[in-house]
Every structure is written in structure tokens, then in C-alpha cells.
Amino acid sequence: MTPTIAQPALPADWRDLVALTKPRVMSLVVFTGLCGLLAAPEMLPPVLGFTAILCIALGAGAAGALNQWYEADLDAKMRRTANRPLPAQRMDRQTALHFGVGLSAFSVVLMDLATNHLAALLLAISILFYVLVYTVWLKRRTAQNIVIGGAAGAFPPLIGWVAATGQIDLLPALLFAIIFLWTPPHFWALSLFVRSDYAAANVPMLPVVAGIQNTRLQILLYSLTVAGAAVAPWALGLTGTLYGVAAVVLSAVFLVLAVAVFANKADTPAGMKPERRLFAYSILYLFALFTAVVVDRWVAA
Amino acid sequence: MNPHPEDELLRRQRERARLMAWLLGAFVILLFLITVAKIGLNK
Numbered sequence: 215m216t217p218t219i220a221q222p223a224l225p226a227d228w229r230d231l232v233a234l235t236k237p238r239v240m241s242l243v244v245f246t247g248l249c250g251l252l253a254a255p256e257m258l259p260p261v262l263g264f265t266a267i268l269c270i271a272l273g274a275g276a277a278g279a280l281n282q283w284y285e286a287d288l289d290a291k292m293r294r295t296a297n298r299p300l301p302a303q304r305m306d307r308q309t310a311l312h313f314g315v316g317l318s319a320f321s322v323v324l325m326d327l328a329t330n331h332l333a334a335l336l337l338a339i340s341i342l343f344y345v346l347v348y349t350v351w352l353k354r355r356t357a358q359n360i361v362i363g364g365a366a367g368a369f370p371p372l373i374g375w376v377a378a379t380g381q382i383d384l385l386p387a388l389l390f391a392i393i394f395l396w397t398p399p400h401f402w403a404l405s406l407f408v409r410s411d412y413a414a415a416n417v418p419m420l421p422v423v424a425g426i427q428n429t430r431l432q433i434l435l436y437s438l439t440v441a442g443a444a445v446a447p448w449a450l451g452l453t454g455t456l457y458g459v460a461a462v463v464l465s466a467v468f469l470v471l472a473v474a475v476f477a478n479k480a481d482t483p484a485g486m487k488p489e490r491r492l493f494a495y496s497i498l499y500l501f502a503l504f505t506a507v508v509v510d511r512w513v514a515a
Numbered sequence: 516m517n518p519h520p521e522d523e524l525l526r527r528q529r530e531r532a533r534l535m536a537w538l539l540g541a542f543v544i545l546l547f548l549i550t551v552a553k554i555g556l557n558k
Contacts, residue, residue, distance in 0.1 A: 224520070225527050228534050259552040265545065328549050 226309045230299035234282055234310055235275030243274040243370045249504040250374025250386055253511045258378050265328035266377035270370050272321035273337045277344040279314035284349050291415040329377040336376055340369035357423040364397030385452045395440045399433045403493040407486040430476045437472035441465035457510035464499050471495050
């Protein structure tokens, strides 16, 4: 919490309100939510599908705003986040809180109105999970913050599917599992080359608490579980060969890059090219894998 | 520092008011379309 940060007199610029929603993170959320919706066996009318994705985006934005409201003190200590609206003192904290709470309520109510109760409930749970479980409870207390907190980012494909069908099935549960298991190697790769930032802010990210080599081992182990989860929809007969081949090839590359990270012995950011490569590829991996799910389901239909 | 802070205040208030008007208009249209789609689903 940041009671010491000075309160600017001017009202917040709308661009800073947009920045509060973490638009870059939102793009992945919107995409995976859209894939969950498009992979579902039932088709929503376009306007309801659009509204469902809009609500997922607004819910993610609201969670991001509340995260920044709570973490303004941490963000001020890290170079990567110091220019966000709150640490840069371009906005007062109360505006961020009101914006986050209002947007959360709006997104959940609109989701309920446009789709169904279960999708709205899942959206509410995902927002609360990100804000209360990850941001407030875990992030400053345990190196497992990203492992458990990763569940918050795994909800969108499940919500998209449920918005279309009204029920939870095995395939969206596996899509949830893929993102849940993908989050630790993705974030730990990043946290290795920005380790000094997390150390300066006293955030117990794994490289800070358990050391660099141990983090590299964990990245490799989690990459194996991601590969297993990615292949599971095909192995269980929920998708066709097209997805199966894509999952095997994409996961094999993921594993090769994870092995390169494990083999790297550098302990300065300059020597962490394998980590940067894995971080960048992990984003492409998720986009490609979820695209493959949708294409496969459409081809099968 | 801005030598005329009241100008900046007015500019921001005007920008936000205009944006809110657009968003409210879009929301009304969206609600109408949702209603039409829901009625279509229940036919």
C-alpha cells in the first residue's frame, strides 16, 4: 500500500485509465477467451459472442487496475513498472480503486445479461482470484505466487466456452490447465532477466528466493508438464490430428528452448539470451496452440 | 509545469465528458442489440 505517494490535483487523463487495464496483457486474455468461445460446439449469435469477449476483456482490465491500485508501492521500485500511472503520480489511488471496482461489477453484470449465470460467476471468480488470492495474498508472501496465481489468467478460454454452452466440459478444462501450467515457465523466464527489479522491490519471485539455477530447473520441469497438457486434448480424442501435430511440434520447440535455459550458466541479464528467447517464444506458443485448437475444431465440424 | 493549470483541468474534463458520452451511446446500442439477439434465441 502507498499512503506516502502524493495526490495529484488534476483528474486522471483517460489514457492513463486505459493504461491501468494493462492492455498488452489483455490481448492474450482476449485471444484465449475468443478461442474458448470459437472452439465450443455451440455458436452464440455474433453480438452475444462479441459481448462475452468484451466482458472478459473488461474483467481482465478491471483486475489489472485493482492490481495496480494495490501494488503502487512495488511498481514504484521496479524500473519495468515505475512509469505506470500510479507510481508516476499521474493519478490518485482512489480513482484507480473506483475504476477497478466499477469496471469489475459492470463486466460481470453485462456477462450475466448477455450469456449465462455460470459464465458471469466464472468471470467474477477470475477477477477475485487475481486481486485477492494472487495480488493481496500470495505475491508478497511466497515464491509459489505465480504458480497458484497463474490460475487467474487461465480462466478466459473456460469462460468463453461456458458463455457459449452454459457448461464446463473436459476440453476447456484442459485449455485452463495448459495456461495454468504455462504461466510459471513464462514468468520465471522473465523474472530471471529482471531479477534485480524483483529483488529491489522485495518480491519473493523464485530466482530471488531459490536462486537462478534452481529456477532454471523448475522452468524445465514445468515445461514438461505444459507439453503433457498441450498434447492431452489430442491424446484423449477431443481434437483431431491437425491439433495433435501442432501441439507436438510447438511443445518440442518449447522443450528445446527450456533445455537451453537449463544449460545456461550466466547470472547476469546480458548473458540470458536463452531466457529472453524462451519468454518471447512462450507467448507465440500460446497464440499458436490456441489457434490450432480452433482451426482443428472447425475443420472437424 | 503548466502555467495555466485551470486550462489543463478544463481540457481533461472536456475529454473525459466526450469519451463518456461516446461510451454511453455505444452501451445503449449494445444493450439494444443484446435484447434483439436474446429475443431471437427464445423464438
